[in-house]
Amino acid sequence: MTVKAPPFFDSTTDSFSLVLYRTTANGTIFYRVTESAVSTTTVTVVEQTPDADIASNPLLYTDGGGLENVMPPAVEAWCIARDRVWIVSAEDQNIYPSKLRISGEGLGFNDALRITINGSGDLRAIAGMDEKVLVFGEESTWVIYGVGPDDLGSGNFENQQISDDLGCIEPRSIMLGDSGLYFQSRKGLWRYGRDLSSQPVGIPVDAYRTETIVGAMSPSDRLAYWWFTASGTILVWDEYHQIWSRFLSDVAKGSALVNQKPVFLTTGGEVFRENTSSYQDDSGNYECSITTGWLNFAGVQGFQKVRLVSILGTSQTADFNLVVTAAYDHVDTTVSTWTASNATVKPAGTAYRWEFKPKRQKCTTMRLTITQTSAAEGASITGLAVEAGLIPGIARRLKGAKRVEGT
Numbered sequence: 001m002t003v004k005a006p007p008f009f010d011s012t013t014d015s016f017s018l019v020l021y022r023t024t025a026n027g028t029i030f031y032r033v034t035e036s037a038v039s040t041t042t043v044t045v046v047e048q049t050p051d052a053d054i055a056s057n058p059l060l061y062t063d064g065g066g067l068e069n070v071m072p073p074a075v076e077a078w079c080i081a082r083d084r085v086w087i088v089s090a091e092d093q094n095i096y097p098s099k100l101r102i103s104g105e106g107l108g109f110n111d112a113l114r115i116t117i118n119g120s121g122d123l124r125a126i127a128g129m130d131e132k133v134l135v136f137g138e139e140s141t142w143v144i145y146g147v148g149p150d151d152l153g154s155g156n157f158e159n160q161q162i163s164d165d166l167g168c169i170e171p172r173s174i175m176l177g178d179s180g181l182y183f184q185s186r187k188g189l190w191r192y193g194r195d196l197s198s199q200p201v202g203i204p205v206d207a208y209r210t211e212t213i214v215g216a217m218s219p220s221d222r223l224a225y226w227w228f229t230a231s232g233t234i235l236v237w238d239e240y241h242q243i244w245s246r247f248l249s250d251v252a253k254g255s256a257l258v259n260q261k262p263v264f265l266t267t268g269g270e271v272f273r274e275n276t277s278s279y280q281d282d283s284g285n286y287e288c289s290i291t292t293g294w295l296n297f298a299g300v301q302g303f304q305k306v307r308l309v310s311i312l313g314t315s316q317t318a319d320f321n322l323v324v325t326a327a328y329d330h331v332d333t334t335v336s337t338w339t340a341s342n343a344t345v346k347p348a349g350t351a352y353r354w355e356f357k358p359k360r361q362k363c364t365t366m367r368l369t370i371t372q373t374s375a376a377e378g379a380s381i382t383g384l385a386v387e388a389g390l391i392p393g394i395a396r397r398l399k400g401a402k403r404v405e406g407t
Contacts (some may be wrong), residue, residue, distance in 0.1 A: 015039045021060045024051040030060035061105075065152045069108035072096050077171045081128020082148070086262065088123045088135070095126070095135060095144070100152050112153050117142050125171035129181045130194060135159075136168035139186065162196055173213040175225055176353040177239060182225060184213050189227070189237075204244045205235050215255025217262055219274075228252040228264050249281070279377050288372045294330060294365040295386065305361045311354045312383035320374040322354060328363040330365065335360055352379065361389060 007175040018038050021030040031054040033047055062068050076090040084097040085107060095115040099108040117123070117135060125136040133144040141163040149155040168174065168186055173184035180193040182201065188209040189202025202209065219226075223240040234247040250272070255264040263273045272282070280286065298304040309324070326336040338356045358366075366386075370379050 010297075018043060018045065020045060020047060022054075022350060023161050024054065027051075029063055031055065031057040033057060061151075067099060067108070067110040067112055067151055067153050069099075069106075070110055072098075072109040076123065077125045079126045079128050079133070081133050082131070084148075084201055086126050086128070086133055095123075097148060097157070108151075113149055115144060115159060117159055125168040125174055125183070127174045127176065127181055127183075129176060129192070132196075134181060134192065136183065138169050139163050139167045140190070141167055163198065166190065166198055170213045173216050173227060175216040175218055175227075177218060177225055178223060179239060182216070182237075184227075189235075189360050192381075201237060202235075202244075207248070208233060208235060208246075214252050215264060217255060217257045219257065219262060220260045226255075226262055228255045234254075234264075262368070279374065285373055288378065289369060289371045290381065292367055292384070294367050296365045297386065297388040298364070298390050303362060303364060304388045305391055306358050306363065306366055306386060306388045307361060308387035309356055309358065309368070310385040310387070311381060312351070312380040312385070313354075313379050314349060314351050315379045316348055316377035320372055320378045322379075323371045324356065325369045325371075326358060326360075327367045327369075328360060329365055334369075342394050 016038050017330070018034075018036050019032065020034045020403055021032050023030055033049050033054050034045065036043075036045070043164040060349055064218065066363040069402075071373055072087055073089040073091045075087050076093075079086050082097075083101050084099075087096040087098075088094075088111075095117065096109055096111075097113050097115065099110065099113070103106065123135055123137055127134050127136075131145065135142040135144060140161065142159050142161050144157050144159045146157045147155055148157045162291055166187065168183040170184045173189070175181070175182045177191075180191045182189060182191050184190075188200060188206050191199050191201050193199065208229065209232065212231050213227050215228040217226050218224065223238065224302060225237045225239065227237075229235065230251060230253075232249050232251040234252075236245045236247065237243075238245070249264075250266040250268065250270065252264045253267045255262065258273065261274050263271060265271055296302075297306075311322070311324070322340040324338045325334045327333060336359050340354060368384075370384075372381070
């Protein structure tokens with residue numbers, strides 16, 4: 001028997017294996033009889049094994065009613081869940097789960113396993129969570145559950161729509177966390193809990209709702225979730241402390257976890273990896289900045305006099321820079337700035353308290369931005385205290401405010 005190589009075969013670099021199955025004389029069951037590596041465009045096989053020597057050999061997988069392996073369709077999105085690979089077809093928008101994965105065997109698909117979700121529209125993403133598989137349109141979500149068919153085609157899946165106004169617009173934003181499945185929707189970053197309840201988690205970073213997310217990951221050594229955007233902003237959700245933060249970096253093109261360390265590729269072809277023992281971005285120092293909400297000490301529209309602001313922390317290195325800016329009365333413009341250049345607290349680990357008196361003290365509200373720069377670990381900030389006293393009067397005395405009387 002002469003066999004030709006696949007049409008894409010290159011005899012100078014490629015090789016493939018030829019596996020032959022045959023029956024015994026006048027039989028109907030196929031037994032595996034030979035396997036050989038092939039490195040030429042054609043190969044001739046002569047099979048002369050006696051029938052008595054092949055009766056205990058492995059059988060062809062379709063004998064006994066097993067589903068035949070067929071080529072899956074072009075892929076729109078995919079995931080691994082429930083010991084299967086799940087594909088959203090770019091051709092017909094159906095879902096194609098693979099046959100069950102078996103160690104030592106290749107992955108197989110068959111059209112009999114296809115799942116059609118009626119009324120789903122254009123499907124964009126798919127992800128597994130526990131015993132469920134979630135399928136997303138841009139404005140809809142479906143869940144697939146059930147054990148599903150075995151390799152003989154026995155059994156079935158069930159599907160149910162769980163939302164008709166919440167979906168996923170970017171498959172690369174999907175990430176499974178301890179409390180559920182995170183994803184980017186038209187409404188921002190959301191989460192489906194393990195009970196399939198939905199919650200918005202990205203309200204504090206809603207300004208980045210329309211950003212293109214190019215990657216998402218969660219290092220295994222912390223309860224934090226990273227989203228890399230095409231603009232270079234990295235959004236980080238600390239699930240344990242329920243705090244959002246962001247990093248400003250080079251424009252990312254893709255990301256991955258390598259040895260549980262976040263790695264991302266820039267559009268310029270550079271690869272960056274997190275180094276938890278370094279406190280520089282590439283080779284330069286970077287700023288750590290914290291902005292408070294609007295601090296209101298006197299109640300609704302009341303005046304106060306802010307006499308003193310105190311920052312409490314612990315030094316980690318000898319020198320660090322602190323800069324505090326203040327805005328007043330719900331106007332974002334910076335009015336006051338205080339700087340401590342090369343602040344020194346020795347030895348490292350010593351607590352410090354930095355105090356300053358605002359030049360402008362009378363206000364209804366105040367918002368502080370605290371920025372720290374250091375060549376190494378810098379200093380931690382553990383507390384903020386404000387000494388304030390009330391002043392009689394309400395917002396009619398606020399500069400720039402206009403009084404409007406009602407009837």
